[in-house]
Amino acid sequence: MDKRFIVLIDFSDYSDNMVRYAYNWSRQAEAKLLLLHQVAVVAPAMADSTTRASIAMHARTRAFQKLKALIHSNVPDNEEVQLSVVETDLKYTLAKLVAEPYDQLIFLSLKGTGLLKQLFMGSVAIDVIENANALVAAIPKNIPYFSPRKLFIAVSDKHPLNISALEKLMQFIPGHVDMIIFFHLAKGNEDTASVAEELEKLSWRFSAICPTQHAIYHDKNAFEDMRAMVLNKNEELLVLQKGSRLFVDQLFRKFLVNELVYQGEIPLLVLP
Incomplete structure (x- = not known):
């Protein structure tokens, strides 16, 4: 198509x-x-x-x-x-x-x-x-050209990724991405066993396309750890699932959208 x-x-x-x-x-x-x-x-x-x-x-x-x-x-x-x-x-x-x-x-x-x-x-x-x-x-305003090398894909514990939409996204960026990083931002004393399993499954599924990694960032250090991974605004894309806590919750949106997208000037892609 x-x-x-x-x-x-x-x-x-x-x-x-x-x-x-x-x-x-x-x-x-x-x-x-x-x-x-x-x-x-x-x-x-x-x-x-x-x-x-x-x-x-x-x-x-x-x-x-x-x-x-x-x-x-x-x-x-x-x-x-x-x-x-x-x-x-x-x-x-x-x-x-x-x-x-x-x-x-x-x-x-x-x-x-x-x-x-x-x-x-x-x-x-x-x-x-x-x-x-x-x-x-x-x-954001100051991204001069499209040249992604890393995809940071947020994974929610209760709102699964739209896999078909993510696969379609990958068709829009063939041959560009060197690494896909699936991550979860844990909140409080959240039990992360199920989301850890989901991260592993996603990493395995998309490893045929390019190298993958996965990570869980915990509590108050989560935002700092995530910020440390996002280093080059021209070579990274942040991917969120519509309806997930990471998009709806104001605290998480404040960090992901305000600090990474606005201040860090990283393009944001939202899956339907």
């Missing part, structure tokens, strides 16, 4: 980097590239239908111009990139796109400043991750 990368564009300062990163990855994965922007049409409350339609058309035209400018600045001239500007709800639009016959990856930017940083992840990012039935890549 053909691959397609859907890149959500908001025309922020992060957009140029997002396009460069997604284009670079798409070339290596042999994936089609689609830039998607949801336009906000603001019309006076008393405007008639003709006026509203005119305002909407102007907004769409302006958005297409800005998308073309992004392509011109960040993608070689001979490359084909699809552009889409919609007024419909983003959840509805993505649901329709994800239903199309592609293996797909959705890209969005993470803005790690001010209030959004305190909330650990912006509302749009959370909404997309929670509702899209697809792999989602959340990219």
